Amino acid sequence: MKKNFLSNLTFKSNIKKIKENSDYEFDxxxxxxxxxxxxxxxxxxxxxxxxxxxxxxxxxxxxxxxxxxxxxxxxxxxxxxxxxxxxxxxxxxxxxxIDEFEETKELSRAAKETLAIIAYHQPTTRAEIEEIRGVSSSKGSLDILLECNWVEISGKKDIPGRPLLYRTTKKFLLDFNLADINELPNLSELKREGLLASYQE
Missing domain, CATH: 1.10.10.10 (Winged helix-like DNA-binding domain superfamily/Winged helix DNA-binding domain)
Structure with a gap:
């Protein structure tokens, strides 16, 4: 079953919290x-x-x-x-x-926002992603998206420093049941999902 783009952008904490005060000493x-x-x-x-x-x-x-x-x-x-x-x-x-099961992962909020920004502004650089999000982006977020093969490096931007450019892949379209990039939901829908709330169109 194909994934729905918006349904995969709902946030869920990915780390079980360790109690600050515990009666036990852990190895x-x-x-x-x-x-x-x-x-x-x-x-x-x-x-x-x-x-x-x-x-x-x-x-x-x-x-x-x-x-x-x-x-x-x-x-x-x-x-x-x-x-x-x-x-x-x-x-x-x-x-x-490979043929036994389909691996599923719950992306962090940072990774979801990074993926959304790349999808709407591709090709884009890491600095441009950080500017839109308003915070520094963890390298791990991009690494996860690259590992999932939802994002790929498309070249380098012709500005000083020649930063890498990122874009979405064909696998991204297939996994999120999109015929092409124009079928993405509009930004107001993402904001209703609690993502990119600070972004100004």
Whole structure:
């Protein structure tokens, strides 16, 4: 069944909140595992540092490496870099799962607004997206949209710095049941859904 564009832009929190005051002491490694597992999107390492017992980047990196080793031979792998960490299906199993089920993801509000801006203003740059949203855009939002193959890089803008230009893909049209980009709902409908409320046409 095809997705409806507006129905996929309703906001839902994607991280289970950790209680600030708890009667229990959590093992840092298990806590990281639970936080990343509960999230539908990659978790920023800066967030994890605020949750573990030591406010130390090197200590966090040690924990992340332990987690990577723990899952390296499993059906899902723990992947991390300097900024983000996430659970992903082991590469050796991806081909076996392609025909088994359709993966669904709940986008963050930032990713939904970023997708809407690109759809209406394509091709557009990250700076232009931030100007319309009124806040800095997380690189993770664009990464998620690129990973979903709803957005692609279409070139570079001919201005100083040559920033990348982003546009929607054919898969975006297919997944959201749109014959072409002109079938997008108007901006007033998006505002009624609580998105881009500060945007002035």
């Amino acid at each position: 840092d490694l298990n806590l990281i595992e639970a936080i990343v597992f509960a999230s539908r999107e990659p978790i920023h390492t800066d967030y994890l540092i605020t949750k573990i017992s030591q406010n130390s980047k090197s200590y966090l990196n040690d924990l992340l490496e332990q987690m990577r080793i723990r899952y390296q031979n499993n059906g899902v792998n723990f992947i991390y870099n300097d900024n983000y960490c996430v659970f992903k299906t082991a590469p050796s199993l991806k081909d076996a799962l």
